[in-house]
Amino acid sequence: MTDDKDVLRDVWFGRIPTCFTLCQDEITEREAEPYYNFPEKDLLHCPSKDAIEAHFMSCMKEADALKHKSQVINEMQKKDHKQLWMGLQNDRFDQFWAINRKLMEYPAEESGFRYIPFRIYQTTTERPFIQKLFRPVAADGQLHTLGDLLKEVCPSAIAPEDGGKKNQVMIHGIEPMLETPLQWLSEHLSYPDNFLHISIIPQPTD
């Protein structure tokens, strides 16, 4: 059996799927904290489903503003917007995608969206995220890749630091290849709000 520490490290980083059960003497009766002052000034408090729906829809509208100058989402009826939200809320893939697929289309004469909706999150800065205008296609018609995006808006993410410590570029918890075309990522790997939420995580030090 390998060192317990190594096994625990693998479990922590998700390399070994596990199921934990507590034995009886590990379970203690503890009263819940009676007071919790929600940090209203630092975190968005979501008091109701309406608040979350409003936030989700405003992200969708912003994404479409970037992709299609808001034309597609504004042409939709109120019930289509409702269907997007209900599909997400009730985990109904077909219901959601029946409408969302329209937001993933682009005119035949174009090679992609106008701009790609993305946000990059880093641990090394106070700034909440990086969001800029970025076209999926270069002037010469070449498709921009994930690597091209990072080089342009966040070069420190992929530039090797001293000692060769690289960063992990994650979307949905996986590392897509940097050569992946950004247009493809936007169509297939966006989150339900139609944004690509990209996390830059320092390589875990073993």
Add this chain to the structure above:
Amino acid sequence: MATCAKRICKLKTGLWRLAQDHLPTNRRVFPWRRLSLCWLSRTRRTWPEMTVTQPRFGPGDSKEAAELALDDAEAAEVPAVSPVIRYEYHVLYSCSFQVPVLYFRASFLDGRPLTLEDIWEGVHECYRTRLLQGPWDTITQQEHPILGQPFFVLHPCKTNEFMTPVLKNPQKINRNINYVTSWLSVVGPVVGLNLPLSYAQAASQDM
């Protein structure tokens, strides 16, 4: 956009200050890029108004008693207890919608923030109908893109719609307007920010 930046800097009338986020950068940033990293901010306070407290009448009160009570209230002129609220307004540029956006937050002097319901309640009567048609589409809470803290936001999706006619007219009559001043004079009053006429006069004196 470079000319827009110059005009925003000239909007020093009154109490606006140009805040700039200094991020470490190795590359030279062009002036219009810098526009997305700075914002205009302003704070103001509302003071309680002097009001006469109206006495409440029970079902059994007679008319004479009511008249007496009113007289007493007029004599006393006790100010109603209404708290001081501190507003902070930020003007940012949305590269997604390519228009300015009004972010704001409000709190009592002890630091307690106002809720979204409080904000909706505070919207002036003349805008109330429009707000009630879709409160969640008009004023919501979002993360400030630079500070990361929760702010109330006036949705920018309709901005182009109402600004286009504003921009067309001056071209016809050969008058100079400042986009930010005109836009702010439309959206500001909805959330308690009234722009004095001196802003418009300063704008027309530009160039």
